Amino acid sequence: MLVFETKNELEERLNKIWPSNNLGLVPTMGALHEGHASLIKKAFLENKHVVVSIFVNPTQFNNEEDLKKYPKTLSADLELIKSLSKDIIVFAPKINEIYADGPILKKYDFDGLDKVMEGEFREDHFNGVGTIVALLLKLIKPTRAYFGEKDFQQLRIIQKLTVLENIPVEIIGCPIVREPHGLAMSSRNERLSKDLRLTAGFIYETLTTAKRKFGTKSALETKKWVRKMFKNHEKLNLEYIEITDVTSLTPVKRKSNNKKYRAFIAVYAGDIRLIDNVALN
Numbered sequence: 001m002l003v004f005e006t007k008n009e010l011e012e013r014l015n016k017i018w019p020s021n022n023l024g025l026v027p028t029m030g031a032l033h034e035g036h037a038s039l040i041k042k043a044f045l046e047n048k049h050v051v052v053s054i055f056v057n058p059t060q061f062n063n064e065e066d067l068k069k070y071p072k073t074l075s076a077d078l079e080l081i082k083s084l085s086k087d088i089i090v091f092a093p094k095i096n097e098i099y100a101d102g103p104i105l106k107k108y109d110f111d112g113l114d115k116v117m118e119g120e121f122r123e124d125h126f127n128g129v130g131t132i133v134a135l136l137l138k139l140i141k142p143t144r145a146y147f148g149e150k151d152f153q154q155l156r157i158i159q160k161l162t163v164l165e166n167i168p169v170e171i172i173g174c175p176i177v178r179e180p181h182g183l184a185m186s187s188r189n190e191r192l193s194k195d196l197r198l199t200a201g202f203i204y205e206t207l208t209t210a211k212r213k214f215g216t217k218s219a220l221e222t223k224k225w226v227r228k229m230f231k232n233h234e235k236l237n238l239e240y241i242e243i244t245d246v247t248s249l250t251p252v253k254r255k256s257n258n259k260k261y262r263a264f265i266a267v268y269a270g271d272i273r274l275i276d277n278v279a280l281n
Contacts, residue, residue, distance in 0.1 A: 001078070001081065001082050001085075001086045001087070001088055001089075001090065002088075002089050002090065003078065003090040003092060004089070004090070004091050004092070004093075005091075005092055005093055005094065005097065006093065006097055007093070007097065007139060010051075010089075010091050010139070010140070011139070013089060014051075014089075014140065014141070017049045018141060020048060020049070021143055022047050022048040022049060022143055023047055023048075023049045023050070023051065023140070023141070023142045023143050023144075024043035024044070024046060024047030024049070024050045024051070024142055024143065024144050024145070024146065025043070025050075025051050025052075025053065025136065025137070025140050025142035025144070025145040025146070025169075026039045026040050026043050026050065026051070026052045026053070026145075026146050027053045027055075027132075027133060027136050027145065027147070028052060028053060028054055028055075028077075029054070029055065029056045029057060029070065029187065030054040030055075030056060030071070030072060030073060030074060030077050030187070031070070031071040031072070031073050031077070031187030031190065032054075032073075032076070032077045032080050032081070032187075033177075033185050033186075033187065033189075034177050034185055035148055035150065035176070035177040035184075035185035035186070036080075036148075037080060037084060038148075038174060038175075038177050039146040039147070039148060039174050040052060040081065040084050040085075040088070040146075041084065042146060042172070042174055043144070043146050044084070044085060044088075046144060046172075047142075047143060047144060049087075049089070050085070050087075050088050050089065051088075051089045051090070051091055051140050051142065052081055052088055052089070052090050052091070053090075053091040053092070053136055053140070054074060054077055054090060054091070054092040055091075055092065055093055055098060055132070055136075056070055056072060057098075057128060057129075057131075057132040058095065058099075058103045058128075059099075059103045059104075059105045059124075059127070059128035059131050059132060060125050060126075060128030060129045060131075060132065061125075061128070062122045062123050062124060062125055066273075069191065070187070071187055071188075071190055071191070074092060078090065091136075091140070098132070098135065104131075105124060105127050105128055105131055106127060106130065106131045106134070107127055108126070108127055108130045108161065108164060109164070110126060110130075110157050110160050110161075110164075111160065111248075112248070112249075112250075113126075113153070113156055113157050113160055113248070113249050114126040114127075114153075114157055116153075116242060116244065116249055116250075116251060117153055117240060117242050117244075117249070117264050117266070118153050118154075118266070118275070119153075120240070121239060121240065121266065126153075126154070126157050129154055129157065129158070130157065130158075130161045133158055133161060134161060134165050134167065137162070137165075137167045137169055138165075138167065141169075142169055143169065143170065144169065144170045144171075144172055145158075145169050145170070145171055145172065146172050146174055147171065147172070147173055147174070148173070148174050148175075148176060148177075149173045149174060149175055149176050149277070150176045150184045150185070150186065150275070150276065150277070151275070152173070152246075152262060152264070152277050153249060153264065155171070155173045156246075156247075156249060158171055159171045176276075176277075178204065179197075179201070181198055181201030181204075182201045182203075182204030182205060182208075183197065183200045183201050183203065183204060183274075183276075184203075184204065184274075184275075184276045186274065186275075188272055188273070188274060189274075191272050192269055192270075192272055193270075196235060196269050196270060196272075199235050199236065199269070200236065200267070200269045200274060202233070202236060203236070203265060203267050203274060203276050204276060204278075206226055206229050206230070206265075207226075207263055207265060207276060207277075207278045208278065210222050210225065210226050210241075210263055210278075210280075211263065211278055211279075211280050213225060214243070214261070214263070214280045214281070215281075218254075218255065219243040219251075219252040219253070219255065219261075222243060222263075223241050223242070223243060226238070226241040226263075226265070227241060230267070235269065235270070236267050236268070236269055237267065237268040238265070238266075238267055239266040239267060239268060239273070240264075240265065240266050241263065241264070241265050242263070242264045242265075243261055243262070243263050243264075243280065244261065244262060244264065245259045245260065245261055245262075246259075246260045246261065246262050246279075247259075247260075260279070260280075260281060261279075261280040261281055262277055262278065262279050262280060263277060263278050263280055264276075264277045265277065
């Protein structure tokens, strides 16, 4: 397993790979878990070479405290990657390697994809995501890049980003990996107490029932039911529940038989913010 901390070292190695047009990229912020492992495994199935980037990107955090608390477990991350394959290339740069003049946020026009849900509650979050993903895609020049559908809104925005930046890469979304009780795997889960982690399975349980209700109820009625389920929950606080079509992420007012829909949710378990989503049809 090769680990590079500088762009120059990485590019020197990739110069030997680029002619093959068979390179997969899995961008991560570390604190790797089985969800990340599933992305890496898929990347290896579809590409001869795979790069995993590990970088906690400051420009996508609108909360300084959240950035400070984000788990940094590079040694454990490298062990997990090594257990999957010793042929993986890891790019684990320091902040000043990526942002030599300090973190600089680039502004994008994502055609409204960034204005709902996460965008409504996390100002400039997706500009920060776009800034770092564009940099990584241009640096590494992958044939394919892999992202989890837990961050489905982010996935749609990155697909849009490649058009805006004219980056020739295939963006591949991969299914959500869940813990035995249904909680979507996330690096933030490690900050949950054992009891709260089990309790948070209620999020997926509620989404699953909401999916059934959406078959016969309107989007408004379904969202109203979800809010009711969380209203009196002792340990979980609902931030938002939204139902949108999967293409434009526009909130649904009236269902259409020829559109696909998805339910999105954000919940606080104590001071830890968790997100999830499910396809509704």
